[in-house]
Amino acid sequence: MAYNIGVLGLGTVGAGTVDILQNPEGRHPLLGELNLYRVGVRDVNKPRNVQLSPELLTTDLEAIVTDEAVDIVVELIGGLEPARSLILQAIAHGKHVVTANKAVISRYGEEIFEAANAAGVYVMLEAAVGGGIPVIKPLKEALGVNRIQSVIGIINGTTNYILSRMQAEGSDFGDVLADAQSLGYAEADPTADVDGLDAADKMAILAALAFGGRIKREEIFCDGIRHVSAADISYAEKLGFRIKLLAIASRETPQTETDRLQIRVHPTLVPHSHPLASVNGVYNAILVEGDPLGPVMFYGQGAGAGPTASAVVSDIVSIGAILKTETEPVPHPLLSCPHQHYCTLTPIEEINTRFYVRLMAQDVPKVIGHLGMAFGDRGVSLESVVQIGFHEGLAEIVIVTHETPEGSFRDALEDVKKLDAIASIPSTIRVLS
Ligand SMILES: NC(=O)C1=CN([C@@H]2O[C@H](COP(=O)(O)OP(=O)(O)OC[C@H]3O[C@@H](n4cnc5c(N)ncnc54)[C@H](OP(=O)(O)O)[C@@H]3O)[C@@H](O)[C@H]2O)C=CC1
Ligand SMILES: N[C@@H](CC=O)C(=O)O
Numbered sequence: 431m432a433y434n435i436g437v438l439g440l441g442t443v444g445a446g447t448v449d450i451l452q453n454p455e456g457r458h459p460l461l462g463e464l465n466l467y468r469v470g471v472r473d474v475n476k477p478r479n480v481q482l483s484p485e486l487l488t489t490d491l492e493a494i495v496t497d498e499a500v501d502i503v504v505e506l507i508g509g510l511e512p513a514r515s516l517i518l519q520a521i522a523h524g525k526h527v528v529t530a531n532k533a534v535i536s537r538y539g540e541e542i543f544e545a546a547n548a549a550g551v552y553v554m555l556e557a558a559v560g561g562g563i564p565v566i567k568p569l570k571e572a573l574g575v576n577r578i579q580s581v582i583g584i585i586n587g588t589t590n591y592i593l594s595r596m597q598a599e600g601s602d603f604g605d606v607l608a609d610a611q612s613l614g615y616a617e618a619d620p621t622a623d624v625d626g627l628d629a630a631d632k633m634a635i636l637a638a639l640a641f642g643g644r645i646k647r648e649e650i651f652c653d654g655i656r657h658v659s660a661a662d663i664s665y666a667e668k669l670g671f672r673i674k675l676l677a678i679a680s681r682e683t684p685q686t687e688t689d690r691l692q693i694r695v696h697p698t699l700v701p702h703s704h705p706l707a708s709v710n711g712v713y714n715a716i717l718v719e720g721d722p723l724g725p726v727m728f729y730g731q732g733a734g735a736g737p738t739a740s741a742v743v744s745d746i747v748s749i750g751a752i753l754k755t756e757t758e759p760v761p762h763p764l765l766s767c768p769h770q771h772y773c774t775l776t777p778i779e780e781i782n783t784r785f786y787v788r789l790m791a792q793d794v795p796k797v798i799g800h801l802g803m804a805f806g807d808r809g810v811s812l813e814s815v816v817q818i819g820f821h822e823g824l825a826e827i828v829i830v831t832h833e834t835p836e837g838s839f840r841d842a843l844e845d846v847k848k849l850d851a852i853a854s855i856p857s858t859i860r861v862l863s
């Protein structure tokens with residue numbers, strides 16, 4: 431029996447997906463039962479990276495998601511609309527859906543999964559987080575019996591590629607971003623990558639699976655890498671850290687009655703000895719800490735045509751396997767999404783973090799003492815204070831704090847700004863505890 435696949439989108443991931451579907455030899459035998467039936471695009475005349483017979487291509491995406499012959503719709507157009515409406519239309523027409531679209535799932539997951547559960551169809555999204563790395567399915571299945579304490583990840587390939595190149599070559603941010611775009615890693619609007627929004631979308635999905643409740647995407651604190659300079663990368667290195675864009679989700683400890691979660695995305699100083707410090711380029715890694723399993727890390731290519739398509743097609747094959755064995759598929763308790771409640775997130779001001787601060791100060795007596803007092807008065811204790819340079823008559827000072835509630839740190843920083851000797855504070859970056 432063959433299953434008809436309707437693919438929406440033939441860009442980086444769409445072309446990678448079609449390439450696997452057209453070349454099943456040496457792969458899982460079920461691939462031989464998948465029939466590429468239609469491919470929806472914006473422009474049928476655009477040159478493509480894959481060879482397709484022209485009659486498969488159409489610009490009428492609605493016709494694909496409503497076509498009786500289509501069994502599985504694969505949404506790879508990206509963006510919020512028309513992706514959301516097409517997914518919902520496909521579900522309403524009884525199609526199973528595979529998507530790589532974390533933006534849609536993290537914002538409209540409730541609507542989409544409720545519709546899918548009611549219609550008795552699957553919505554699979556392995557490609558949406560960590561590209562080709564299997565992480566969604568392991569969280570649903572193999573790790574399902576663990577009580578998850580934390581999920582920490584490098585889950586945006588574009589920013590990791592940029593930071594790694596800046597680190598290795600001292601390259602300029604803008605040039606490296608252009609390379610990430612040409613390699614197909616970046617989103618259509620790379621703002622989503624650079625400003626941490628893509629990583630926050632992905633962490634909303636991971637946290638929902640790990641902690642068993644829905645996450646309000648807009649409540650996730652998110653800061654991107656625009657303000658990370660070559661100087662900070664170099665000073666961090668000297669202090670024994672790499673700068674990485676981390677997405678962090680953890681259960682608050684000690685646990686309160688509300689059982690709050692701490693979820694945030696921001697550039698972070700990661701100690702050289704930490705396993706995430708050596709994850710470079712387009713590689714992603716997700717470190718999960720569970721009880722009783724302990725730490726487990728998922729590592730691989732988080733973006734790009736082939737790796738992402740690997741996850742897309744494995745989801746298609748999983749659905750194909752279900753269709754083969756069940757005449758009337760009912761939501762499988764391990765593969766469907768049964769969450770009903772929303773998790774409560776801790777406001778960023780209440781989260782305890784260490785901070786790296788770089789300041790420019792007049793080189794006058796007592797300046798270090800005044801800095802120590804300003805932080806100390808707000809209860810922020812300092813782990814190290816180092817004068818690292820001297821530019822245009824100003825001393826460049828780097829401070830690393832001990833763990834402190836972010837709100838206290840922000841108050842202290844306001845006081846520091848008012849000190850006569852402080853000319854500017856070019857950067858503050860959180861440090862992994
Ligand atoms: N690139 C990557 O490495 C990864 C991407 N993803 C996700 O995969 C999805 C696709 O990304 P990617 O392949 O990079 O995107 P691209 O921009 O490369 O491709 C998008 C495709 O969708 C088509 N398309 C877009 N809008 C419409 C529309 N309104 N009507 C018809 N066709 C449309 C485009 O058509 P046309 O070609 O004619 O312009 C194009 O073929 C996104 O959700 C992205 O977040 C997930 C993991 C990794
Ligand atoms: N733009 C994303 C693509 C994969 O999700 C990234 O860079 O990680």
Ligand code: NA
Pocket residue numbers: 556557558559560561562563564565566741
């Ligand atoms: Na994945």
